[in-house]
Amino acid sequence: MASVHEQIDNEVKTNDVVLFMKGTPQFPQCGFSSQVVQILEYLGVPYKSVNVLESADMRQGVKDYTNWPTVPQLYVKGEFVGGCDIVREMFQSGELTTHMTTAGIPAKQVAQA
């Protein structure tokens, strides 16, 4: 069986957008995870979600994988974009849409406040 590191590596390299979260998009188990889900769904970005609560190894493994101590974690084209704070900041400034479209992923424009 592949190590947790290999599993994570495989997920982020074979899916354009991956969200490691607590719970699922339908039933998020944490406010921060659900915030990122709402942002991705608002932008209409297709993504793969991974519920880290399903395995303690995964929950710790994802923190070690990118030296980031919390979940959720968003990856685009294999690159760690950020946790809830950074994703929300990027979303509000429109930077997240630019980041997605530059990576070739369709994303809705955000009306500037």
Next chain:
Amino acid sequence: MAMDATEIERMIKEALPDAQVEIRDLAGDGNHYAANVVSPSFKGKTRIQQHQIVYAALKGNMGGVLHALALQTAAE
């Protein structure tokens, strides 16, 4: 388990002596805080790197004892 705001501020300032640190308690449970950290040493670093510096300053408490720290960082 919990941390208090002064402890978080002390740890960040220990690692970043030149930082201005502002901590807000979000829930009063010692577990959910917001922190605004401004430090010239962040200059030229990505947001992710800036946040990692603050997490390192908290010496492993982040994500464990401290459940949530809504972080905003800036170089100036």
